Amino acid sequence: MSLHDTTDAAIPRRIHLTGGLRLPGFLAMAAVDLPILLVFGLLIVLPLLTVLAQAVMPALFDPQSPGLAIDLTPLGRALSGPRVLRSIGHSVELGAAVAVTATLVGGIFAALTQRFRLPLRALYVPVPWLVFLTPAYLKAMAWVLLMAPGGYLAQLGILPHWASDAFFGLGGLVFVHTLSLFPLPAFILGSALAGLGQDIEDAARLAGANPWRIWLRINLPLLTPAIALSLIATFAEVLSDFGLAATIARSSGFGVLTYGIYAAASDYPVDFPMAGAQALILLTLILLVTLTDRLLRKQGSLRLISGRSRQSLPQKPPPLARWIMTGVVVLIGVLAMWLPLVVILLRTFTATLGHGLEPTNFTLSNLTETLTPGAPALQALGRSFLYAALTALIAASIALILAARLDRAGPGLKASVTGFALGTIAIPGIVLGFGYILVWNRLPGFRDWPFPHYGQASLLVTGYVAAALPYCLIIILTAVGQLAPSLTDSAKLYGHGAVARLIKVVLPLVLLSVITAAALSFIRTVFELPISQLLVPQTGSPVPPYVVRLLGHDDDGLASALALVCMIGAGGLAGAGWLVARRYLNFTSGARP
Amino acid sequence: MSWALICEGLEKRLGGKPVLQTLNLNVAQGEVVSLLGASGSGKTTLLRAIAGLNHPDAGRITLNGTEIFAPGRLIPAEKRQIGMVFQDYALWPHMTVAGNLGFALASQRLAPAEAQARITHALDVTRLGPLRDRLPAALSGGQQQRVAIARCLAARPQLMLFDEPLSNLDAALREDLRTEMMDLVRQEGITVIYVTHDQAEAMAVSDRIAVMREGEIAQLDTPETLYNAPATPFVASFIGGFSLLPGQAQGGMFLVDGQTLTLPGTTGPVVLVIRPEDACPATLHPATRLIAKVLHAAYQGRCWRLTVEIAGQILRLDWPNTARPGDQLEFSLPPDRCLLLPIPIPA
Numbered sequence: 005m006s007l008h009d010t011t012d013a014a015i016p017r018r019i020h021l022t023g024g025l026r027l028p029g030f031l032a033m034a035a036v037d038l039p040i041l042l043v044f045g046l047l048i049v050l051p052l053l054t055v056l057a058q059a060v061m062p063a064l065f066d067p068q069s070p071g072l073a074i075d076l077t078p079l080g081r082a083l084s085g086p087r088v089l090r091s092i093g094h095s096v097e098l099g100a101a102v103a104v105t106a107t108l109v110g111g112i113f114a115a116l117t118q119r120f121r122l123p124l125r126a127l128y129v130p131v132p133w134l135v136f137l138t139p140a141y142l143k144a145m146a147w148v149l150l151m152a153p154g155g156y157l158a159q160l161g162i163l164p165h166w167a168s169d170a171f172f173g174l175g176g177l178v179f180v181h182t183l184s185l186f187p188l189p190a191f192i193l194g195s196a197l198a199g200l201g202q203d204i205e206d207a208a209r210l211a212g213a214n215p216w217r218i219w220l221r222i223n224l225p226l227l228t229p230a231i232a233l234s235l236i237a238t239f240a241e242v243l244s245d246f247g248l249a250a251t252i253a254r255s256s257g258f259g260v261l262t263y264g265i266y267a268a269a270s271d272y273p274v275d276f277p278m279a280g281a282q283a284l285i286l287l288t289l290i291l292l293v294t295l296t297d298r299l300l301r302k303q304g305s306l307r308l309i310s311g312r313s314r315q316s317l318p319q320k321p322p323p324l325a326r327w328i329m330t331g332v333v334v335l336i337g338v339l340a341m342w343l344p345l346v347v348i349l350l351r352t353f354t355a356t357l358g359h360g361l362e363p364t365n366f367t368l369s370n371l372t373e374t375l376t377p378g379a380p381a382l383q384a385l386g387r388s389f390l391y392a393a394l395t396a397l398i399a400a401s402i403a404l405i406l407a408a409r410l411d412r413a414g415p416g417l418k419a420s421v422t423g424f425a426l427g428t429i430a431i432p433g434i435v436l437g438f439g440y441i442l443v444w445n446r447l448p449g450f451r452d453w454p455f456p457h458y459g460q461a462s463l464l465v466t467g468y469v470a471a472a473l474p475y476c477l478i479i480i481l482t483a484v485g486q487l488a489p490s491l492t493d494s495a496k497l498y499g500h501g502a503v504a505r506l507i508k509v510v511l512p513l514v515l516l517s518v519i520t521a522a523a524l525s526f527i528r529t530v531f532e533l534p535i536s537q538l539l540v541p542q543t544g545s546p547v548p549p550y551v552v553r554l555l556g557h558d559d560d561g562l563a564s565a566l567a568l569v570c571m572i573g574a575g576g577l578a579g580a581g582w583l584v585a586r587r588y589l590n591f592t593s594g595a596r597p
Numbered sequence: 598m599s600w601a602l603i604c605e606g607l608e609k610r611l612g613g614k615p616v617l618q619t620l621n622l623n624v625a626q627g628e629v630v631s632l633l634g635a636s637g638s639g640k641t642t643l644l645r646a647i648a649g650l651n652h653p654d655a656g657r658i659t660l661n662g663t664e665i666f667a668p669g670r671l672i673p674a675e676k677r678q679i680g681m682v683f684q685d686y687a688l689w690p691h692m693t694v695a696g697n698l699g700f701a702l703a704s705q706r707l708a709p710a711e712a713q714a715r716i717t718h719a720l721d722v723t724r725l726g727p728l729r730d731r732l733p734a735a736l737s738g739g740q741q742q743r744v745a746i747a748r749c750l751a752a753r754p755q756l757m758l759f760d761e762p763l764s765n766l767d768a769a770l771r772e773d774l775r776t777e778m779m780d781l782v783r784q785e786g787i788t789v790i791y792v793t794h795d796q797a798e799a800m801a802v803s804d805r806i807a808v809m810r811e812g813e814i815a816q817l818d819t820p821e822t823l824y825n826a827p828a829t830p831f832v833a834s835f836i837g838g839f840s841l842l843p844g845q846a847q848g849g850m851f852l853v854d855g856q857t858l859t860l861p862g863t864t865g866p867v868v869l870v871i872r873p874e875d876a877c878p879a880t881l882h883p884a885t886r887l888i889a890k891v892l893h894a895a896y897q898g899r900c901w902r903l904t905v906e907i908a909g910q911i912l913r914l915d916w917p918n919t920a921r922p923g924d925q926l927e928f929s930l931p932p933d934r935c936l937l938l939p940i941p942i943p944a
Binding site: 488490491493494495496497498499500501504508509512513591 | 648649650673674675678680683684686687689691700701702703704705734748
């Protein structure tokens with residue numbers, strides 16, 4: 005018996021068996037949709053539901069007397085206690101401030117780099133992508149090394165004492181978050197700007213408007229939906245952040261929700277009900293933000309991207325303005341990427357922070373200690389690379405199969421899974437990690453499964469896959485959606501079954517996207533902190549928790565060396581793989597016009 | 598007659614709207630039948646239903662004596678041995694020309710020598726031999742189209758479907774390729790269903806044409822019959838750039854805008870079908886004379902194409918001389934070429 009999927013645009017109503025029989029519609033739908041729903045259910049929905057259940061049923065996993073009674077005491081305790089209330093306030097305050105500053109910086113960066121022909125492009129064009137791929141805790145580490153009372157800037161006499169103090173609080177967090185998150189608004193506003201096209205501006209110029217007036221009266225109003233989206237996305241990112249929460253915020257005593265969840269779930273004595281309550285509060289905040297986003301999008305932005313609108317050409321500003329503009333974008337690039345990178349480099353090759361740039365302070369010992377065979381740092385590196393490679397392979401493969409299935413599924417399922425995948429990107433890693441602890445350490449039936457098993461690398465990799473899957477799915481689904489349906493239809497007419505079509509037709513054509521998804525997953529996983537921190541296997545820690553631990557013990561030289569090797573290794577491997585793939589996988593036709 | 602394809606009572610609804618309505622179509626062995634209709638008339642849905650790429654809600658499809666779709670029975674697309682030339686050609690961009698043909702044959706599990714012979718033959722007849730190792734992206738539009746046909750020929754399908762195969766080509770290339778393509782399929786004796794919205798293309802390629810409207814076949818006939826005797830005003834409006842002049846028929850007369858033509862036939866509201874080339878000087882057929890107001894004249898080489906108006910209706914006429922907008926034009930129609938068609942009463 006072989007199953008044949010239908011290619012109707014509508015949800016297939018029956019399964020056809022060669023020779024004739026048809027199965028009832030609901031069974032056919034289940035056969036097509038079940039694997040998709042199972043994967044998402046097991047990897048994401050179940051952990052999330054368990055977290056929510058734990059929040060409202062505190063006795064759910066009580067070792068002495070487990071029960072299903074709904075009891076809102078922990079939630080009430082969280083909302084009445086000063087600590088959690090302060091965390092909520094801090095999270096919202098930080099999120100709101102960074103949403104504004106990052107949107108401003110990202111908007112300026114996008115407008116200047118897209119609309120004007122400026123020199124020194126190499127200094128700022130790759131910055132948003134590099135910053136986007138660098139984890140927050142490494143940027144935090146670099147800025148701590150710069151701004152600490154005994155840090156590089158203080159040693160150089162640039163930083164007054166008060167500024168150093170102010171850095172370890174809201175001001176410093178807003179500063180580092182802004183530099184860390186500005187790529188997001190830069191991408192959003194950049195693509196919106198590209199969509200505006202030249203014709204609209206030309207029409208305004210012919211109507212007598214000067215450039216300032218064009219920006220104020222034409223471009224800014226048209227960019228309003230993108231600005232709103234950028235504010236919302238940045239706010240949600242800050243709420244979900246764990247990298248800065250576990251470094252600068254923690255050492256400044258600036259408690260935020262994500263760290264509160266981590267502390268309640270992992271610090272002795274563990275308080276799962278309290279972790280659940282805080283996770284519920286965090287998820288509610290993020291849900292509200294996501295709903296606002298949906299609402300704004302529903303109101304509809306003006307559709308300006310049409311086949312006929314001409315892309316605006318970057319203009320050459322007058323010399324003085326040109327150098328001021330270049331100065332601004334280079335400054336953003338330097339602060340966001342190059343300065344932190346130089347600091348990590350410097351710290352890697354120096355023995356102590358206190359002796360700064362003294363010639364005698366330079367050494368290779370940190371690097372040697374990192375790369376010594378059998379040393380804990382190299383072991384962590386090996387583990388991280390192995391786990392990340394496995395994650396990239398598994399997540400990209402699952403995403404490919406799901407994408408191929410989804411592309412031919414009914415519009416309802418496709419829209420809901422895509423929406424769900426986009427939604428899960430907003431789920432903080434720390435909440436997902438906590439969900440994994442609850443399911444695989446406490447939930448009967450899962451607790452004793454040999455594979456994946458709590459405390460082992462298999463569960464950590466499962467968690468990584470869950471975090472990477474939505475990204476991979478969206479990248480690959482976009483590529484599969486670009487393929488003309490006739491390419492697989494014709495293969496079908498020539499007698500090729502579903503598997504042959506996937507392997508021989510779809511896969512080669514979307515392989516570059518699959519490799520892109522895998523490369524991005526690899527880099528993200530190597531640097532993933534919250535899930536790694538919560539699900540550290542008994543066999544040993546991967547890089548991110550190890551780096552954070554080294555920082556906690558003021559061993560920032562070794563932390564810098566490990567971070568540097570990790571960045572070069574992961575970036576080099578993923579980048580080289582991607583470049584080779586792009587070189588050989590360029591079939592220019594066959595895409596939908 | 599031995600039918601290669603029999604479609605009986607096909608029905609399909611999409612989003613509650615009928616796209617195929619109790620549709621019947623028989624195609625003889627080696628025959629070329631065109632499905633001609635506007636967008637949304639159901640021609641592509643019918644083609645894809647025959648291919649097995651979508652499934653009707655009801656009806657029966659029989660291919661060379663084997664039921665491929667019937668209540669409780671369905672042969673999937675990959676087992677129907679039907680070839681299709683897609684609108685965008687659907688060449689697999691990561692495979693060479695020969696690779697495309699090879700992959701189309703792979704599922705038939707032929708002996709390698711046989712497969713090679715078929716590929717070589719298909720490439721030879723389509724004159725693609727020298728391009729066999731190129732990727733589709735390195736070919737022109739016309740060459741890509743020939744690869745799509747070669748791929749179909751190599752697979753030796755029971756039935757070949759063409760889904761507007763010329764619509765992506767420029768006008769000059771279209772006619773040459775059309776002739777070449779149809780010569781090929783006729784040489785190989787393949788049964789063909791050809792979807793198009795271009796009536797000139799349908800006339801040129803087909804043994805018979807099925808004019809489709811709202812999921813039904815309005816008329817299925819040879820090109821000559823369709824041209825000379827369209828069955829309904831709709832078919833007439835779709836063919837040959839005909840003009841339709843609504844009026845009243847009574848007592849062997851056709852009345853329009855105060856003018857009377859002697860035309861025996863039906864009684865009641867009718868349209869007079871006017872073919873552009875039938876317009877003659879007024880003196881030639883005094884009983885079927887009309888006066889119209891000239892709106893526009895365009896030189897067409899052999900004649901002038903005049904756009905004229907009678908009672909608010911626009912007519913197109915081929916005329917030996919030019920005329921100025923606003924002029925009165927007197928012309929007549931050969932009575933034996935005048936066709937009166939009753940206006941159907943809406944259900």
